[in-house]
Amino acid sequence: MTDPHLTDIDVTLRDGRTVHIRAMRPEDEAELLQTFGRMSEDARYMRFMRSVREPNMERVRKALASFPDSGLGIVATVPAADGIDIVGSAIYVIGNDPATCEFAINVGSAFGGAGLASTLMRTLIDSAKKRGLKEMDGFVLAENESMLRLAKRLGFDVTIDPDDRAIRICRLPLGGP
Numbered sequence: 001m002t003d004p005h006l007t008d009i010d011v012t013l014r015d016g017r018t019v020h021i022r023a024m025r026p027e028d029e030a031e032l033l034q035t036f037g038r039m040s041e042d043a044r045y046m047r048f049m050r051s052v053r054e055p056n057m058e059r060v061r062k063a064l065a066s067f068p069d070s071g072l073g074i075v076a077t078v079p080a081a082d083g084i085d086i087v088g089s090a091i092y093v094i095g096n097d098p099a100t101c102e103f104a105i106n107v108g109s110a111f112g113g114a115g116l117a118s119t120l121m122r123t124l125i126d127s128a129k130k131r132g133l134k135e136m137d138g139f140v141l142a143e144n145e146s147m148l149r150l151a152k153r154l155g156f157d158v159t160i161d162p163d164d165r166a167i168r169i170c171r172l173p174l175g176g177p
Contacts, residue, residue: 013114017078019087021123024073026064028086031075033060035086038108063091070094071101072127076116087111090120092128092136099134105147117150125154129174138170 008022024032067073076088087108092101103124107117128136139161140147151158151170161167 011076011119013111013116013119015114017111017114019076019078019111019116019119020084021074021076021119024064024067024075024089024091026061028075029060029064031077031084031086032089035089035106035108063093066093067091072124072131074120074123074127076107076111076120088116088120090124092124092133094133099132101128101133101136103136103138112146117147118154121150121154125172125174133174135174136172140168140170142166142168 008020010018010020012018063073071091071093073091074089075086077084078087079085088106088111090103090105092103094101103121105117105120105124107120125136136156138151138156140151140158142148142160142165148158148168148170151172154172156170156172159169159171161169
């Protein structure tokens with residue numbers, strides 16, 4: 001089942017490359033694992049906020065199976081010798097409060113600075129608004145300056161986590177009644 005608030009689109013990035021953006025599907029598991037394998041240690045640390053050597057497969061499968069009921073996962077793909085490569089992904093997950101969601105994003109280093117992160121985040125925000133969610137939150141390491149700059153450009157309020165000064169809470173009101 002796909003998310004009714006997301007349409008497959010091709011997007012031309014600032015550097016002229018084109019990516020295909022679509023909803024994440026359970027059959028993306030192998031490509032998502034390849035994407036994880038291509039991430040540097042530093043990129044993994046920034047994304048997971050701790051050192052991660054291997055993905056938690058149970059968690060990956062559970063997340064893939066839960067979309068779109070519990071949130072949305074999107075991928076940016078490019079053609080590859082084996083079919084496609086996932087060069088970026090973003091998710092939002094609806095938590096205990098059904099009016100709010102938490103986001104996470106990953107962009108491959110070869111696509112950093114080309115506008116892919118902005119495109120993925122805008123797509124997530126648009127979908128969350130169409131779904132009727134009221135707020136999107138994210139937790140970002142204070143040292144992840146590029147993500148914090150992006151969050152501020154997109155209108156997120158960025159504050160220090162009162163429980164951990166190394167974390168910033170990014171919060172975006174999505175509007176609605």
